[in-house]
Amino acid sequence: MPTGKAAGTRCSGSNLSHSPSIIRRLSVIGPWVLVLPASLALLLLLVLPVAGTLMESFGNPKGIWENYRLFFSSSYNRAVLIRSFWIALQATAVSLVAGFFGAYMIANSRPGLKRVLLIVSVFPLLTGVVVRSFSWMAILGRNGIVNTALIQLGLIDQPLSLLFTQGAVIVGLAYLFTPLMILSLVGVLETIEDDLYLAAESLGASPFGVFRQVTLPLAVPGMIVGSVLVFTGSLATFVTPRLLGGEPQMTLATLLYQKAMISFDWEAANTIAAIMMAVTILCVFLMGWLVRRATSARVAQ
């Protein structure tokens, strides 16, 4: 026991005469004392408050499920729920494709270029959500680069309304989360041993065959993790749908904010929060299960 030894050294040099049993007990408690403050902070500031929100969502005097019944009875809410899922799903698909191409190039670049490309991919991640969403307002706005280009090319006379559409929100979210997808995939792609590619080639697989039969299947765990990160992230993002989608593209996150801070309908806000929690937890468990299924057999022994 490392601590036992350390404590022993200390005691032999001082006048204190702890009995060995106390030292032994200290060596067991000591480590827990170190993790206690952080654990306590998580419990008091995260677990209990969020648990409170979940509890309150069942707290309607008319019945446990009353808040949910109210939420789902509104066709507007149902539309928001479905739209949120649909947007998150499409953003995930865009990120998955973009992320894979980006990560594949990064993983196969020479070291110098790889560093530059990694920095390029991660840079957006380190700037704020507001800045990143705003940049797409500048691109998709009435005087934005897309409209300017289309008018100059003579394809349109009047600027198109690209903002406040579902497409704008999807692009904005994909932009937000593609770096995360790239990071999940680069790690996985880089751990594929070079000899596996060589083995596949020497056995007669064409370059595309190697990609389809070796690279893709081995990247599946990274794709699952990345997709869940993007999906749950997209579902919970407030700024992007608010700035790029506005009122017409209300999502769960923006609706939660509206109920909580504008109409002060906390019952509804609690319910939405609980639904988001449930979906997120479900996704995370699904991810764990899928990744285990995809990798456990491979690494087990």
Added chain:
Amino acid sequence: MNRRKLHPLMQLAGWLVMLFLIGPVVIVLGTSVSDTTYLAFPPKGLTLRWFENVFAQDSFLSTFAISMQVAAGGTLLALVLGLAAAYALARYRTTIPAWYGSVFFLPFFIPEIVFGFSLLKTLIVLFELPVMPSLILGHAILCLPYMVRVIGASLASFDFSIKEAAVSLGMHPVRAFWTIVLPNIRSGMIAGVVLAFITSLNDMAVALFLTGPGISTLPIEVFTYVEQFFDPTVSAVSVLLMAVTTIVMILIERSLGLSKTIK
């Protein structure tokens, strides 16, 4: 030897993705110097007046000061909590079960907006805490997973027998922690602090619920400004924020290499 030659189409797709990631940054940069009252790209004319406008707005300056204070407080708190926890997790694997380490990643799995709303009800409404300490506490929780993860990675590669050697040579264990362990995980701590600071500085979800009239953070202020005015001032703020981020990124890259930090 781990490189594959890319098919030209794959190469093209890869570069398009890079363009997708860096293009918007370039466009914001361009619009911030455009001499137009709307966002024009490529910029028409060249001016620095939008940057002047940023510094003319008291609200940007005061909220920036608040953001810095909150980030400093939140990061420091997360560092103390995270360092202690990461150290215990790395050092006492026989006492603390491995699964306990994942407890500290809990904030990653809770939608930030749910967390922010729940904090509002607990800290502000229930305990009637002022905005400032509430923000610091909330951000400390947001930053904690980064600290535990990055410092933990540093500790994982630290050879504890070095510390044992120091203790066996007569050094007090507590002193050995300060003089032997800490210097060796310095780069991990710097990276953790930097990531935490950026997280706090960029946070919307928590600040959205905890800030109120009179006290706000910079992202909230910028967000409010964007909703009302749509002029290149925001581009200028964005550019300034990116500059801060870039400096910070160079600092991490210098201290230990970016790729290592993120994975």
Added chain:
Amino acid sequence: MADHAVTLDNVVAHYGRTQVLHGLNLSVGEGELVSLLGASGCGKTTTLRLLAGFIQPTSGAITVAGRDITDLPPHKRDAGIVFQNYALFPHLTVADNVGFGLKQRRVPVAEREARVKAMLARVGLADYADRLPAALSGGQRQRVALARALVIDPPLLMFDEPLSNLDAKLRIDMRVEIRELQRANRRTAIYVTHDQEEAFSISDRVAIMHAGRIVQLDTPEVLYTRPVNAFVARFVGFDNLLPMTVIARDGDAVTVETVGGTLLTLSLGMTGPLPDRFLVGARPEGLEIVSAGPETIPGKTHTRSYLGRAYQYKVDTALGVLTANAPLAHDHGQDSAVGLRLNFEHCCILPYEEN
């Protein structure tokens, strides 16, 4: 050339700007197993990668079964390679790993399954067809890798240090097994290793490589007894290299002088003329420790180590520190003056070269 299964003709290769092969020539006969033996960096792995098509030669030509394959991409070469770390596809079962090459060749499913089954039975893994590689032991993975390479009926089998990840006992078993499979299937094979014992035990011929060249290519027996130069001699265990200068010749008997002025009379029964200066390569058992006297190299023992069947001594002489073995019955102790007598059963004659 036509009757050789594999030829490398004056092959030069570079990694970036570094030249790693300097005009390599090698011919391997049908059904022959040739080992490439040498320390890391000698070019043996490069040669294998050239044959597999993973790298391109700067100049020179490679033919397999009479066909010039120099410019062929790897997936069209029909090479069966057993990798050092096996390189089994972690996401495929044992059967799918073995069938991978057949699938690429669009062998019909029924035939593919039959051939995989037969091959798995051949390597003793019939019951493991549905396992994933992670669920196998090192030796079993090695067998899967072997089966995967063999099942495509390659004109050339290649082994890249295939046994280096196995423990000592298993290594010897697998070596016998590889040799049997290769013989039974009459496969031409190239086997890369840095382990001399492994190369000698498994090969028809061994190419000893050094600094991008083949130094000597011969059967193990010839290599072991008649190395062509000091490098090969040291490699096969002639630990002592003694420079000699001829001062008198009298028919079969030659009087030579070695460093330090010691005169020795050698009776070699050599065919061919002996040059005026040459090296004698002596194994430790080729230096007998006797009491100092004429016809011996004087020296002083200093370190003794126990080898089980004999003691090994380090002996300080005018030629430097020499290594000599002595039977256990004779304990010469340390720091005692002794003489070293050459026993030509365990010596070889080499061209003179500076150390």
